[in-house]
Amino acid sequence: MHEFRFEPVQLPAPAQALRGEVREFIAEEVAKGAFTPCSNSWSSFDPDFSRKCGERGYIGMRWPKQYGGHERSALERYVVNEEMLAGGAPVGAHWIADRQSGHQILRYGSERAKSTILPKIAAGTGFFAIGMSEPDSGSDLAAVRTRATQVEGGWNISGTKVWTSNAHQTNYLIALARTSAKEEDRHAGMTQFVVDLSRPGVSVRPIYNLYGGHDFNEVVLDGYFAADDMVLGGVGMGWKMVTGELAFERSGPDRFLSTFQLLLESIRVIGVQPDARSANEIGRFVAHIATLRRMSTSVAGMLERGAW
Ligand SMILES: Cc1cc2nc3c(=O)[nH]c(=O)nc-3n(C[C@H](O)[C@H](O)[C@H](O)COP(=O)(O)OP(=O)(O)OC[C@H]3O[C@@H](n4cnc5c(N)ncnc54)[C@H](O)[C@@H]3O)c2cc1C
Missing domain, CATH: 1.10.540.10 (Acyl-CoA dehydrogenase/oxidase, N-terminal domain)
Incomplete structure (x- = not known):
């Protein structure tokens, strides 16, 4: 133990x-x-x-x-x-x-x-937003369907992210995408990319909460080009990267001092x-x-x- x-x-x-x-x-x-x-x-x-x-x-x-x-x-x-x-x-x-x-x-x-x-x-x-969750991939993050396909000099990314807090006001997000087909190990074949929200191929749509407030968004990537040097941690390392990132999210005083x-x-x-x-x-x-x-x-x- x-x-x-x-x-x-x-x-x-x-x-x-x-x-x-x-x-x-x-x-x-x-x-x-x-x-x-x-x-x-x-x-x-x-x-x-x-x-x-x-x-x-x-x-x-x-x-x-x-x-x-x-x-x-x-x-x-x-x-x-x-x-x-x-x-x-x-x-x-x-x-x-x-x-x-x-x-x-x-x-x-x-x-x-x-x-x-x-x-x-x-x-x-x-400023940054977090691009992990998707319409059918919340708690089960390994089910992400956003797809990045290799092209000359980088990657073409398409898919939809959801619950993306503040993406309508931030400059970037880090997106988790699938870079190879699902294998037996469902945590393999994913990669993190830095996405510049001011560039073409990305649109941010509001999701209003029950009070009419606007924190959440849906972020649609449609053929967004990410250069090779905007990959984080190497191709296929996405699962290790997101779990490491979440450790930083949960260990500070944010939650109890809120x-x-x-x-x-x-x-x-x-x-x-x-x-x-x-x-x-x-x-x-x-x-x-x-x-x-x-x-x-x-x-x-x-x-x-x-x-x-
Ligand atoms: C305030 C807030 C801000 C957020 N901001 C962001 C953000 O900026 N970026 C981002 O990527 N995400 C964000 N999220 C999303 C969040 O972190 C979760 O990924 C998402 O809310 C959970 O997914 P879902 O809503 O699809 O629920 P689901 O995964 O569909 O879960 C629904 C319910 O089913 C239960 N459940 C699911 N799977 C199982 C299982 N196998 N066994 C038993 N029960 C199960 C869950 O516990 C839950 O009660 C945010 C969420 C909140 C609340």
Whole structure:
């Protein structure tokens, strides 16, 4: 049986100093009326705020300076993200690119992909969507039918992606496509591609939610040409790539801090003389957050030590 251990992490002095800086920045932006703190703020899309984060060095924090990054530690990055989420800041425009797409490009992209795309992400001007799900391929992602066929100098991609959050406002997406016919191993024969959403052969259509809001899209690729150097991680490596990418999506503080503003608001409404039941519930939520935070900072510590 595998044993999970979440060793406690002591934040180093530079990370503590950075926390004060980020808090000050968020407070100034709120005071200026640039945004109103909200829950689930990592889905609030605000390119101006992202650009300011880029100028302050809060995006691509761990990446090499050569590609616009800042060569900071995983724990410093953690502190910035934690403050942004807890403060309800609108980080949605750059969130996906910073959290996973940029990392995929840095680790598995060509030199052209790295040198042209990563600096834009780090500057808070290059945004990404996730092109995994399809109309008949949700939980069962290995059933993707989007097809990439080899042509001179690259690949011709056709198919439909769905639930593509924010693709109507982003510059790129990373698409998972089938590059060879299904084999016995249904996880073989898939490949990830960087798709530039401003180029021909791609159209983005809105899917409105029950409230009439527009976050989701359907993205139709119809003979989209992706050059060979926009393949990530090698042809046929798609399954390994998406599962690795999802690990970055799920290990950070995003999910449990999404509702932190709600907790603050509940405490404000309940006031300083809570009845026994309210005090109990607030205590329960705070205990959950403290435990999840310890696990999540511990994961950041493991990333820092290279234990992954
Ligand atoms: C807020 C949000 C944002 C999203 N953004 C993106 C995005 O940007 N890009 C992207 O690619 N995707 C995105 N998705 C899609 C998401 O990650 C899932 O892939 C998708 O929602 C699941 O597929 P489906 O809706 O087709 O459901 P299905 O796969 O059809 O599942 C329907 C139900 O059947 C159950 N089920 C499925 N298979 C089995 C099984 N074998 N045994 C038992 N039960 C089963 C599921 O648990 C579920 O309850 C987003 C989803 C949400 C909710």
